[in-house]
Amino acid sequence: GSFEVNLKKLLDENISPEGQELINVVGKWASQLGMRVFLVGGIVRDLLLGHKQKDLDIVVEGDALVLAQEVGKTLSAIKFIPHERFKTASIILKNGQKIDFSTSRVEFYQHPAALPEVEVSTIREDLYRRDFTINSMAIEITYGHIGELFDPFGGLLDLREGIIRVLHNLSFVEDPTRILRALRFLGRFNFKLEENTEKLLVDAIAGGFLNLVSSARILYELKLIFAEKDILKILKFLKHYGVFQEVFPKAFYEEDYLKRYFNYTVEYFRLLKEMKIPWLHGVMGVYAKNLEGIEEFIKKYPLTGEEEEVLRQGALGIKEALKLLSLSREVKGVEIFETLTKLPPEGYWALYLLLDRFRARERFKTYFEELRFIKPEITGEDLKALGLKPGPLYREILHKIKMLKIDGVLKNKDEEILYVKQNYF
Numbered sequence: 001g002s003f004e005v006n007l008k009k010l011l012d013e014n015i016s017p018e019g020q021e022l023i024n025v026v027g028k029w030a031s032q033l034g035m036r037v038f039l040v041g042g043i044v045r046d047l048l049l050g051h052k053q054k055d056l057d058i059v060v061e062g063d064a065l066v067l068a069q070e071v072g073k074t075l076s077a078i079k080f081i082p083h084e085r086f087k088t089a090s091i092i093l094k095n096g097q098k099i100d101f102s103t104s105r106v107e108f109y110q111h112p113a114a115l116p117e118v119e120v121s122t123i124r125e126d127l128y129r130r131d132f133t134i135n136s137m138a139i140e141i142t143y144g145h146i147g148e149l150f151d152p153f154g155g156l157l158d159l160r161e162g163i164i165r166v167l168h169n170l171s172f173v174e175d176p177t178r179i180l181r182a183l184r185f186l187g188r189f190n191f192k193l194e195e196n197t198e199k200l201l202v203d204a205i206a207g208g209f210l211n212l213v214s215s216a217r218i219l220y221e222l223k224l225i226f227a228e229k230d231i232l233k234i235l236k237f238l239k240h241y242g243v244f245q246e247v248f249p250k251a252f253y254e255e256d257y258l259k260r261y262f263n264y265t266v267e268y269f270r271l272l273k274e275m276k277i278p279w280l281h282g283v284m285g286v287y288a289k290n291l292e293g294i295e296e297f298i299k300k301y302p303l304t305g306e307e308e309e310v311l312r313q314g315a316l317g318i319k320e321a322l323k324l325l326s327l328s329r330e331v332k333g334v335e336i337f338e339t340l341t342k343l344p345p346e347g348y349w350a351l352y353l354l355l356d357r358f359r360a361r362e363r364f365k366t367y368f369e370e371l372r373f374i375k376p377e378i379t380g381e382d383l384k385a386l387g388l389k390p391g392p393l394y395r396e397i398l399h400k401i402k403m404l405k406i407d408g409v410l411k412n413k414d415e416e417i418l419y420v421k422q423n424y425f
């Protein structure tokens with residue numbers, strides 16, 4: 001049964017004023033329409049853990065479409081998006097916030113890993129179809145019942161004790177992506193798998209159930225893993241349960257390297273801002289010890305053209321940079337620049353950790369801290385003022401000057417102008 005716990009205070013303290021206003025409107029409408037309405041899933045878990053709250057996930061015992069429509073009208077929502085088939089609806093508020101309403105439902109699986117059939121049900125059944133007890137609690141927000149915890153499967157106790165536990169024996173079979181979710185939560189919260197849950201997880205992996213899931217859904221989970229704080233811990237679990245090779249084909253698991261790689265520092269967070277596709281930084285780390293393997297990753301997952309490009313350029317760029325930076329002969333700034341400029345920032349850290357010589361690392365640092373920021377002081381305007389006709393020549397000249405600056409030949413704007421006068425007139 002459920003606990004006699006009231007979380008009104010927790011809601012008051014952890015949910016923004018706008019969120020509370022929303023909860024009030026939703027709760028009043030629900031009560032007026034004779035429905036019950038709940039917050040469910042991750043937000044309940046995170047509130048109870050005292051973590052910062054995120055999106056509100058709302059489940060309605062009744063008709064989510066009707067409720068969402070009324071709430072939308074009251075709050076002058078700018079958009080109402082119904083999904084008749086799934087009995088869900090979203091509204092978008094004036095401030096751009098999106099709120100999802102779903103009708104409590106059970107899902108029937110025709111066969112393992114299939115898309116479920118949907119049927120309306122009670123909140124209890126809605127919670128029962130979910131992954132783990134800690135994610136299967138609800139907080140009622142119907143007017144007059146705000147803050148009442150509904151916890152039919154012992155989620156609160158498991159949360160207190162740090163246990164990941166499935167609700168029934170077919171959980172991983174019905175939705176094998178839960179294997180990855182379980183390992184992600186283990187790593188994130190530092191929890192343990194309950195004994196039977198662990199056995200079911202091991203059996204599901206041994207039974208090859210992950211292979212029944214589309215690669216797009218696996219990829220989605222991998223992105224979530226790479227967005228976590230302690231990635232190494234999750235990778236260790238993937239390795240421990242034999243999933244690592246499956247999701248990262250041809251990657252070498254080398255714990256010492258991964259430990260250094262995912263040991264995030266201030267510098268890393270600075271670098272992160274330069275990355276076009278930050279999660280690929282994670283992929284580069286996993287494949288750093290076998291760059292050829294990246295092609296297998298590209299083959300396995302439905303990546304965008306841009307993602308593929310970053311990974312390919314990353315692997316190639318690292319290989320070329322390793323060769324150049326490790327040379328025992330003198331290496332010029334321009335050579336370093338031209339090779340490293342092809343390497344996307346997603347690959348910087350992988351390269352850096354692969355450099356085992358002091359001199360090679362210093363060369364990388366020169367690029368990282370200086371060379372890549374060098375720009376000519378003169379601009380197209382200056383060239384025009386000198387009397388050169390605008391055209392493709394401008395780019396060529398500016399590039400040439402940049403290279404000469406990198407090499408230390410040109411030191412200031414006067415020298416740059418002199419150079420142009422001497423060579424292009």
Ligand code: CTP
Nearest residue numbers: 041042043129130131132135136175177178181
């Ligand atoms: N859920 C599930 N099985 C899945 C995915 C989700 O049962 N394979 C349920 C869980 O109850 C989960 C909720 O749907 O709490 C919302 O899913 P999602 O937003 O993906 O996860 P959160 O639990 O909110 O986790 P996170 O903090 O990582 O977003």
